[in-house]
Amino acid sequence: MTALKLNIDSLQFSGSGIMEEFKPSGPIPAVLSSLKSKFKYQSPPSDLTTPKGYDRYEYRVFVVFENFLQPHSKISIEEASDSVVGIFPVGHLDLSPINSVCLDLAEQIPYTHPSLVKLSRLLWMIGRNKRRVINSGQKDVAIAIQSFYQGLAEDLRDNLCDPGADDSDPARFVNYEAFQAHIMDSGMWLPSLDGAMGTIEQAFEESHKGESPQIQDAWVLGAAQHILWSGQTLFKLLLWPRNEESIFSDREVALRKWHTWRDEFRKVSGDDGRGEECRGVSKRVVDIMEALEKGMVF
Numbered sequence: 001m002t003a004l005k006l007n008i009d010s011l012q013f014s015g016s017g018i019m020e021e022f023k024p025s026g027p028i029p030a031v032l033s034s035l036k037s038k039f040k041y042q043s044p045p046s047d048l049t050t051p052k053g054y055d056r057y058e059y060r061v062f063v064v065f066e067n068f069l070q071p072h073s074k075i076s077i078e079e080a081s082d083s084v085v086g087i088f089p090v091g092h093l094d095l096s097p098i099n100s101v102c103l104d105l106a107e108q109i110p111y112t113h114p115s116l117v118k119l120s121r122l123l124w125m126i127g128r129n130k131r132r133v134i135n136s137g138q139k140d141v142a143i144a145i146q147s148f149y150q151g152l153a154e155d156l157r158d159n160l161c162d163p164g165a166d167d168s169d170p171a172r173f174v175n176y177e178a179f180q181a182h183i184m185d186s187g188m189w190l191p192s193l194d195g196a197m198g199t200i201e202q203a204f205e206e207s208h209k210g211e212s213p214q215i216q217d218a219w220v221l222g223a224a225q226h227i228l229w230s231g232q233t234l235f236k237l238l239l240w241p242r243n244e245e246s247i248f249s250d251r252e253v254a255l256r257k258w259h260t261w262r263d264e265f266r267k268v269s270g271d272d273g274r275g276e277e278c279r280g281v282s283k284r285v286v287d288i289m290e291a292l293e294k295g296m297v298f
Helices: 030-036 054-071 079-088 096-108 115-127 130-135 139-159 169-185 194-207 213-239 251-268 276-297
Strands: none
Touching: 054 079, 054 115, 079 115, 079 130, 096 115, 096 139, 096 169, 096 194, 115 130, 115 169, 130 139, 139 213, 169 194, 169 213, 194 213, 194 251, 213 276, 251 276
16 A cells, blocks of 8 residues: 655645744643653654744644554554644643644545544544643543543534535545544544535535536545445434434334435446446445345344
């Protein structure tokens, strides 16, 4: 598998030259000091200069992420988590650079690449990182963990966009939808139908006739990601919603929606006006949906 070519060019701003070197200052609390020997993290060197136009924290986070996400990386997920957390000085509570870099990379990594899974798992690990939890100032560990995940969830929602928005490559939309599917199954929070259903319904219930063939295909490919990577979870949520009052509701309603989506993907799979990739992925989705229904409906 070839190396990933990643960047954070979209996070650049109008800078005024090389930014200062990153040299944390201030005393390290005893509890953190006692943990240092247990961590094997190797954050970017303190004398690493930040290129013009980049935020120093975002750039250092990117350096760690880029190395960890390569196909043949020897960096463990624990080491990568410790390295990212170690970038921020004690008392620095704004960890938004982690999310900014992560979401930008999620749009760049091809949806077929296993590093999208690595990226979601790394975020799960960062949320539970002992050093980050202690540095958060929260006495309740569960709250400290959940606050990180909540911030990530909010940034995920804020980053949603249509394929081709702002003249971006429609492939970025597809990759991002795949990342969302992996995140939903990561265990950071209870899975929900909201994001997946919204994307699928936008793809098939809204008209895209005025859009280019590439963008039309991207809508379908983006919707397909939720079936490819978290189809079983999605099907369970349709059959047995999280709302306890409706968990034993008429499943025929859920199955009709499932069949509607399946039939739409089947149409695309046989449409010669669609791209080869779009047709092929849609065929895979139909097969997955039929297999899930056959195996899970008793």
